[in-house]
Amino acid sequence: MAKALPVLGVDPDNSIHANAALIIPVRAAELIAWERYIDDPARVAELHQMRIAAKRLRYTMELFAPFYGPEFAAAIERIKTIQEQLGQIHDADVLVPVMTAQLTAGLRTAPKKRKPDETGVYCADFDAAAGLLALCRRKRDEREALYRKFLAAWKKMRANGFFESLRAMVREASKRGRGEGERGRPSVRRARPTTEGRTPNAVPGGGRNGKSEREPRAAAPARRAGGDDTGAGSDSGEGFEEGGLGQHSLFEEGDAR
Amino acid sequence: MSDLPSFREYGTQVIRQSLERMLSHAEGVRAADDIEALHDMRVASRRLRAALSVFAAAFPGPEFVRFERDVKAVTDALGEARDLDVMIETLERLEESIPENERAGMHALVEAKRKQRAKRQKEVRRALNEIERRNLRERFDLIAALAVIPRTEAVMPNTPHQALLPESETA
Numbered sequence: 269m270a271k272a273l274p275v276l277g278v279d280p281d282n283s284i285h286a287n288a289a290l291i292i293p294v295r296a297a298e299l300i301a302w303e304r305y306i307d308d309p310a311r312v313a314e315l316h317q318m319r320i321a322a323k324r325l326r327y328t329m330e331l332f333a334p335f336y337g338p339e340f341a342a343a344i345e346r347i348k349t350i351q352e353q354l355g356q357i358h359d360a361d362v363l364v365p366v367m368t369a370q371l372t373a374g375l376r377t378a379p380k381k382r383k384p385d386e387t388g389v390y391c392a393d394f395d396a397a398a399g400l401l402a403l404c405r406r407k408r409d410e411r412e413a414l415y416r417k418f419l420a421a422w423k424k425m426r427a428n429g430f431f432e433s434l435r436a437m438v439r440e441a442s443k444r445g446r447g448e449g450e451r452g453r454p455s456v457r458r459a460r461p462t463t464e465g466r467t468p469n470a471v472p473g474g475g476r477n478g479k480s481e482r483e484p485r486a487a488a489p490a491r492r493a494g495g496d497d498t499g500a501g502s503d504s505g506e507g508f509e510e511g512g513l514g515q516h517s518l519f520e521e522g523d524a525r
Numbered sequence: 526m527s528d529l530p531s532f533r534e535y536g537t538q539v540i541r542q543s544l545e546r547m548l549s550h551a552e553g554v555r556a557a558d559d560i561e562a563l564h565d566m567r568v569a570s571r572r573l574r575a576a577l578s579v580f581a582a583a584f585p586g587p588e589f590v591r592f593e594r595d596v597k598a599v600t601d602a603l604g605e606a607r608d609l610d611v612m613i614e615t616l617e618r619l620e621e622s623i624p625e626n627e628r629a630g631m632h633a634l635v636e637a638k639r640k641q642r643a644k645r646q647k648e649v650r651r652a653l654n655e656i657e658r659r660n661l662r663e664r665f666d667l668i669a670a671l672a673v674i675p676r677t678e679a680v681m682p683n684t685p686h687q688a689l690l691p692e693s694e695t696a
Contacts, residue, residue: 278581280536283532327571331575370631400631402627
């Protein structure tokens with residue numbers, strides 16, 4: 269399994285939004301890195317890796333979800349759909365070889381291994397073989413349909429500028445110090461006083477006041493993290509400066525199913 | 526605004542929560558009468574690992590790396606059992622969907638996978654014992670406590686982490 273890439277520039281004394289703006293684009297780039305393989309439905313291993321990358325991005329985003337608004341939650345749902353489609357594809361890819369092995373084992377029984385009554389036209393259980401064969405074919409057909417659905421959903425996301433909007437969303441939230449559309453307090457409480465002894469200068473109040481001096485530092489590693497760490501994704505046309513906030517509503521669009 | 530936790534505070538909180546959630550399924554996994562317990566524990570371990578990866582910068586030091594490795598061991602130990610659970614469930618469903626006279630091959634396959642899964646349970650139980658032995662809760666409490674001390678003070682000749690590790694690792 270491909271390991272998660274390290275994210276450069278994360279500073280525990282920085283705000284949650286500033287760090288999320290570094291981490292989420294790297295996890296997104298790890299997912300996008302597998303895009304080059306998806307036009308070939310036989311890239312079983314790569315589609316599986318892509319599923320793992322999607323899961324990682326989703327879990328990472330879910331950790332930050334309390335600090336962002338509904339657009340962010342909608343984006344998570346889109347990633348989840350992709351991940352589930354890839355999951356079903358993978359399940360079929362695992363299942364069919366297992367059934368095929370059973371099928372061939374049933375047909376290839378060596379004469380010595382046969383029971384006394386497994387002889388002549390009764391040398392193999394053709395009905396059992398027919399059942400296995402029918403299921404293999406059915407699963408293959410289902411997998412092909414799933415793959416087409418996945419491909420269409422992915423291409424639609426890309427056409428809608430999904431990842432560009434996601435990056436813009438976390439970048440803007442990092443500048444503002446909180447997620448767009450976030451109303452009131454996030455559903456997280458401050459940690460217990462034991463960790464407060466140090467009064468981290470990253471508490472968002474401080475983040476806002478110290479914004480002008482902190483920001484360049486937060487932004488520079490973002491580009492480095494994208495450039496150094498995501499070599500695999502860099503040639504898929506992913507620039508960290510693309511996209512605009514106006515595209516956010518695209519997350520709501522269309523159906524993935 | 527000022528009620529937002531710091532990155533480290535939030536990380537500590539989320540890691541503790543995810544760890545508790547993961548450990549809460551241990552008894553169900555041991556009992557093995559519901560495949561969802563194992564699935565839930567494995568998913569919780571993955572979420573915990575996502576959190577560890579996100580907040581790693583807030584917890585510098587080798588003990589955090591060791592902790593991460595131990596959590597990964599949980600995911601790995603449950604992987605094969607989960608794959609078998611999923612496969613058995615699917616195979617059973619598929620077997621039901623074909624004519625009765627064609628089911629013998631599928632039936633044999635289901636039986637073989639069930640046997641494999643039963644055998645696997647011993648490994649699962651061993652992994653659960655190992656997790657208990659590794660004091661994950663206490664070790665993370667210590668990691669979190671040391672993370673808020675300025676780094677120069679946190680370096681000690683004999684770190685107290687050692688006392689919480691199984692003997693085999695303290696050599």
